[in-house]
Amino acid sequence: MKRKWFSLSPLLLFLVLYLATSLIAGDFYKVPISVAFLVSAVYAIAISPGSLADRIETFSKGAGSTQMMLMLWIFILAGAFAGSARAMGAVDATVSLTLSALPASLLLPSVFLASCFISLAIGTSCGTIAALTPVAVGIAQQTGTDLPLMCAIVVGGAFFGDNLSFISDTTIIATQTQGCRMSDKFRTNFRLVLPVAIAVVILYYFIGRDLTAPQNIPTVEWWKVLPYVTVIVLAVLGMNVTVVLLIGVALTGIVGVWDSSYDLWGWAASLSSGMMGMSELIIVTLLAAGMLAMIKSNGGIDYIIYLLTRRISSARGAELSVAGLVALIDICTANNTVTLITAGPIAHNISRKFNLDPRRMASILDTASCSIQGLLPYGAQVLIAAGLAGEAIGLTVSPSDIIRHLYYPMGLGVIVILSILLRKK
Numbered sequence: 301m302k303r304k305w306f307s308l309s310p311l312l313l314f315l316v317l318y319l320a321t322s323l324i325a326g327d328f329y330k331v332p333i334s335v336a337f338l339v340s341a342v343y344a345i346a347i348s349p350g351s352l353a354d355r356i357e358t359f360s361k362g363a364g365s366t367q368m369m370l371m372l373w374i375f376i377l378a379g380a381f382a383g384s385a386r387a388m389g390a391v392d393a394t395v396s397l398t399l400s401a402l403p404a405s406l407l408l409p410s411v412f413l414a415s416c417f418i419s420l421a422i423g424t425s426c427g428t429i430a431a432l433t434p435v436a437v438g439i440a441q442q443t444g445t446d447l448p449l450m451c452a453i454v455v456g457g458a459f460f461g462d463n464l465s466f467i468s469d470t471t472i473i474a475t476q477t478q479g480c481r482m483s484d485k486f487r488t489n490f491r492l493v494l495p496v497a498i499a500v501v502i503l504y505y506f507i508g509r510d511l512t513a514p515q516n517i518p519t520v521e522w523w524k525v526l527p528y529v530t531v532i533v534l535a536v537l538g539m540n541v542t543v544v545l546l547i548g549v550a551l552t553g554i555v556g557v558w559d560s561s562y563d564l565w566g567w568a569a570s571l572s573s574g575m576m577g578m579s580e581l582i583i584v585t586l587l588a589a590g591m592l593a594m595i596k597s598n599g600g601i602d603y604i605i606y607l608l609t610r611r612i613s614s615a616r617g618a619e620l621s622v623a624g625l626v627a628l629i630d631i632c633t634a635n636n637t638v639t640l641i642t643a644g645p646i647a648h649n650i651s652r653k654f655n656l657d658p659r660r661m662a663s664i665l666d667t668a669s670c671s672i673q674g675l676l677p678y679g680a681q682v683l684i685a686a687g688l689a690g691e692a693i694g695l696t697v698s699p700s701d702i703i704r705h706l707y708y709p710m711g712l713g714v715i716v717i718l719s720i721l722l723r724k725k
Contacts, residue, residue, distance in 0.1 A: 307598035310344035310591050311642070315629075334580050337587040344594040355594070362593020363586045371476045371585060375578045377545035378467040382422060383574015384549060384567060385527055388556035392431070393524035394418050407443065408508030409501045411436055411450065412457045412708075416497065419461020421528035423468040425670075425681050428458040433688040443511045447693070448701035451685040453504065455674065456708030458681060460497060462636075463670045463712070464489055466541055467531065469581060469637050474666040477644025478651065478658040482541055489663040492719055496711035503707060523559065527551040581637065588641045596645075605649050618654040619664055619720045622647045626668040631676070636669035643669075668716050674709025682706075 317336040341359070348355045362368075394417070411432075419428035432454050440450040462468050466482050475485045531548040553567045562570065595601055608621040625646065630639040644665060651661045673679050677699040690697040 305603070306347070307595055307600035308603065309347065310340045310595060311600075313343055314340035314591075334583045334587065337584055337591065341587045341591040341594075344591045348594050348598055358597050359590040359594055362596070363590035365589065365593075368585065368589045371472060372582055374472050374476075374541055374545070375469065375582055375585070376575050377542060377549065378423060378469070378472070379574040379576075379578035380571045381467065381527070381531070381545050381548045381552065381574065382424065382427070383572075383577060384552035384556065384570040385422070386427075386574070387566065387570035388524060388552055388559065388561040389521065390524045390527060390552070393521045394421055394528060396519065397522060397525055406505060406509075407439065407511045408445070408450075408453060408504035411439065412453045412501060412504055415454045415457025416460040419458045420465045421461070421525075421532060423461065423465035423471075425455075425458035425462035426684055428461060429454055429681055429684050430688065432458075433685050437689050437693065441693070445508065445511060446705075447689055447697060449507075449705045451689050451697065452702045452705030452707075455681050455685050455702065456500065456706055459670045459674045459709055459712070460493070463493060463666050467545065470640055470666050470669060472541075473585075473637065473640040473644055474662040477640070478648055478662040478665070480658040480662055483537075484659045485662045485666075488657075488659040489666065492663055492667060492715060493712065496708060496715050500708045500711060521559075523555060524561075526555060584638060585641055588638070592642070592645055601646060601649060604646055605653065608646075609650060609653065612654075615654050615656055616720055616723055618650050618656060619661070619723070620717075622650055622661065623664055623668045623716055623720065626665060627672050630669055630672040635680070636673040639669050639673075640665055664716060664720070667712050671709050671712035671716060674706055674712070675703060677703050 314336050317339060345352075345355045345359055348358070350358075415428055415432055418432060419425055422428060422431075433451060436450045436454045437447065439445065440447045462470060464486060465471055466486065471482060471485065475482050478485075527548050530551055531544055534544045534547060549571065552570075553564075556562050556567055556570075557564060592601070608625065609618060612618055612621060622643070626639055626643050629642050630636055647661055647665055648658075650656075651658060674681065676682065682699045682702055686697045686699045686702055
């Protein structure tokens, strides 16, 4: 029993290191997660039994498993696509097209839907917030809308895409760790979150129905949106995600060179920049996978499953335990990607034990992590929104003020719990 408790100490060490350095630095967003994982991974190897060569081999096999390698390939291709699309101006074009296409009388719902569409297209909540927050701040200033409310609308919509997009790292991790197709998880997940999205759109309509539309929306360059639309359509149709991303990368090159947004060398540079932008995520994934392999070989994963399920006799209880585990880890790390990397393999084992649908488990993992992450005042997404808004107006915007208006992440948490409690046998 003591040995199994001790085998979990690398995970506990990571949580302590991350929390301690975050509190010392005073900034949860800029803390080097990779360093905390490196120290914990080295510690995991050091405390494990057996020869050093055997321990390193166990670590390497966990980090370099087929599942992990596929995940890394997807990360690399997603980074290349995002980098080349951003360099050709596709983000700005998508923002302009979305804002200009939506009815002027539905301003607040339009901003939310714009954030939903952009995040679904580019697969990153932080990128969506960075792209749309300056526009949203200008809208708030022109219409007299409460600034924290407008920031919260953007953040909430950004988590819609972060939860559903085929190129979102959380979607990739959730599906790969549970062994299901992205298209299947998308359909299961969409049915779960659609009622929340509809309710939030209606709520924003009543809050802002007396507002007027902004002026001077940039000219729409619709052709620059084609790579995003193509990626979404092909992914929904069930095409292999690596093929989808390769087609998206090729389209960004074709459109960008034709539009003179960059030449071939500029396109290559944007691909390189996008791939390098995924470097820390790749490093964290490798270190986390290796560390979890060491914990598993020492019996730690089985012990966690035992602790979570020893008083559970139903699928409902198993799903609640997974949702609770996700919430706890995300509160500690303030990073839903790290949370899913850590909780995903454990959830997969629990899912197999209780014969749960992997599509549903992937959906619960992703949705629960997005809900908790969206409500953390020290989470990256809220901090980015508050920082950009404060920079735009020259004043300090409190993350806590934004949290009060984050109705979509709140709704995600409620719907996850209800879907578990009311699930059919």
